[in-house]
Amino acid sequence: MELQKIKRRNLLKILGGGLVLKLSGLTKAQALLGSPSPIILSTWHNQGQTANKEAWEQIQKGKSALDAVEAGARIIESDITNCCVGLGAYPDREGKVTLDACIMDDKGRCGGVAFLERIKHPITLARMVMENTPHVLMVGEGAQQFAIKSGLTLEERTLSEHASKAYSNWLKKSKYEPQINIEQNNQKFVPVPHKLENGNINHDTIGIIAMDKNGDLSGACTTSGMAFKLRGRVGDSPIIGAGLYVDNKIGAATATGNGEEVIRTSGSFLVVEFMRQGLSPEEACKKACQRLLQMTPNSTDQIQIGFIAINKTGEFGGYSLKPGFDYTVTSNVFNHEKRVPNSILN
Ligand code: SD4
Numbered sequence: 001m002e003l004q005k006i007k008r009r010n011l012l013k014i015l016g017g018g019l020v021l022k023l024s025g026l027t028k029a030q031a032l033l034g035s036p037s038p039i040i041l042s043t044w045h046n047q048g049q050t051a052n053k054e055a056w057e058q059i060q061k062g063k064s065a066l067d068a069v070e071a072g073a074r075i076i077e078s079d080i081t082n083c084c085v086g087l088g089a090y091p092d093r094e095g096k097v098t099l100d101a102c103i104m105d106d107k108g109r110c111g112g113v114a115f116l117e118r119i120k121h122p123i124t125l126a127r128m129v130m131e132n133t134p135h136v137l138m139v140g141e142g143a144q145q146f147a148i149k150s151g152l153t154l155e156e157r158t159l160s161e162h163a164s165k166a167y168s169n170w171l172k173k174s175k176y177e178p179q180i181n182i183e184q185n186n187q188k189f190v191p192v193p194h195k196l197e198n199g200n201i202n203h204d205t206i207g208i209i210a211m212d213k214n215g216d217l218s219g220a221c222t223t224s225g226m227a228f229k230l231r232g233r234v235g236d237s238p239i240i241g242a243g244l245y246v247d248n249k250i251g252a253a254t255a256t257g258n259g260e261e262v263i264r265t266s267g268s269f270l271v272v273e274f275m276r277q278g279l280s281p282e283e284a285c286k287k288a289c290q291r292l293l294q295m296t297p298n299s300t301d302q303i304q305i306g307f308i309a310i311n312k313t314g315e316f317g318g319y320s321l322k323p324g325f326d327y328t329v330t331s332n333v334f335n336h337e338k339r340v341p342n343s344i345l346n
Contacts, residue, residue, distance in 0.1 A: 039331040040068065040210040041308050041316055043256045047076050047085070048328030051208050056330045065210040065218035066105045066127075072208045073101070073123040073220040080160050084204030087120055088160035089224030091167055093174075094231045095159065100223050100238035101126045102137075106216035106248035112238035115140040118155045119147045123222045126238070136240065170228050205237050207244060207254030209310055217252045217310070219244045225259065235259025241269035251275045251312055253285070256325065257305035265292045271309050281309035282317025289319050289345050321345050 038059045042048035055072035059065070080088030091097045101122035102112030111130025113122050114137065125147045129138050138146055148154055159167060205223035212218075221244040223237040236242035236259035243259065245268035246252040253271035255262045262268070267288055274284035285307035292305055306320035308327045318327050318340065327340055 037314055037332055038065075038211055038213055039310060039314050039316060039329065040072070040208065041310055041318075041330075042072065042208040042328045043206055043254065043306065043308060043325070044204065045326045045328050047079075047082065047204070047206055048208075048326075050079075051076050051206055052328050052330040055208060055210055059210065059212055062213065064105075064214075065212040065216050066103070068210045068212065069208045069218050069220035070103065070123055070127055072210075073103075073206055073222045074121050076206045077121050077123060077222055081162060082204070083162070083166075083227070084224055085206050085222055086224070087118070087155055088163060090163050090227035091159060091224075092231045092233070093170075093228045095167055096157070096231070097159065097163070097224055098231075100225055100235055100243075101221060102238045102240055102244050103127050103130060103218070103220045104240060104244055104246040104252075105130070105218045106246065108246075108248070110136055110240045110246075112137045112240060113139070113143045114234040114238040115232060116143050116147070118157055119144060119152055120155055121152070122238075123220050125150070125152060126220075126222075137238065139234070166227070174228070205243070205256045207237075207256055207308065209244075209246070209252040209254050209308065211252075211310060211312075211314060215312070217246050217248050217312070219246045219252045219254055221254050236262035236267065239263060241266045243268060245269045245272045247272050247276070249312065251281060251284075251310055253281075253288075253307055253309040255305060255307050257320070258303050261292050261296055261298070261303055261305055265295050267292065267305070267307060271307050275309065275311050280317060281311050281315050282319060285309050285317055285319035286345070289321055293321070293345070319345070 040052045040055045042051045051072035054075045055068035058068040058071045077086035082088055083090055087097055089097055099116045099122040100114045103126045104110040109130050111126045113125045116122050128150050207221040209219040221237045225235040242263045244254045250272055253268040255267045270288045271284045274287050288307055304322050306325035308318040310316045329340055
């Protein structure tokens with residue numbers, strides 16, 4: 001009933017002249033045919049285009065949304081020039097790259113890995129946790145051992161050229177000394193920088209959610225987390241319900257930005273729950289942003305969060321606290337890789 005209402009409303013929007021009004025949308029084919037039409041959303045436009053292209057190819061071959069999101073995430077993890085995903089990314093404050101990822105499918109199965117070192121494809125390991133263990137989340141050394149036992153290669157511990165340069169610069173400016181026990185020495189905590197050296201915001205996770213030809217949903221999320229984070233820090237990206245959530249009856253959502261805030265509010269789960277209550281993906285993302293602002297004990301000046309979501313009818317949307325986030329939509333209608341700036345709260 002509720003879904004029919006949503007469909008009708010969007011159909012009217014489409015027939016009213018615009019293909020997409022504001023940020024929410026329904027694929028035209030779906031509106032006309034009333035059947036599921038594949039769609040893929042990824043956080044950001046630069047890497048989202050690459051991820052969606054790869055994922056779309058999988059969908060076109062008849063692969064599942066699960067295969068598609070894994071493939072999309074893997075291609076970004078392979079990019080050694082990426083600041084914030086995969087082994088080429090910026091390290092923690094001890095100079096070590098630690099990776100977080102999770103994946104969830106249409107059957108409610110899920111898996112995550114966190115604080116993972118020297119493994120090229122955390123998203124594939126997350127899928128292995130999901131498919132080959134009775135567990136949901138594995139971390140650190142144990143996750144690495146599981147990766148090796150599962151046939152993944154233990155890579156060299158080397159920083160990429162750009163990460164090494166950024167880390168040296170950060171060390172100079174922060175005057176960070178890894179051996180010092182910050183609290184005992186009463187030394188001021190060295191904060192994670194809000195912006196990177198090049199002026200970009202300090203985060204760039206890839207979250208990718210998809211609906212396949214059967215109308216089934218899946219999602220993946222993979223990141224190195226915040227650059228120069230405290231060693232051992234884990235963000236929202238490997239945590240089901242925080243960085244990613246999928247409910248095949250309702251929709252899928254993923255998050256990017258300051259993970260602590262997303263964990264505090266179970267952000268992606270919250271977006272899906274708002275969609276369950278009948279909100280459109282865009283409205284649901286907006287309400288989750290509002291909740292986040294209500295819940296945070298921190299100053300909101302330095303906080304940026306973006307959510308993106310799709311629902312079971314193929315509607316999609318995104319919202320963020322501040323300007324600067326965008327996402328990529330790929331579907332038959334959008335002729336591949338459409339860039340959509342998030343709506344913003346303030
Ligand atoms: C984290 N949410 O570790 C991640 C970072 C991120 O875009 O989203 N980067 O908190």
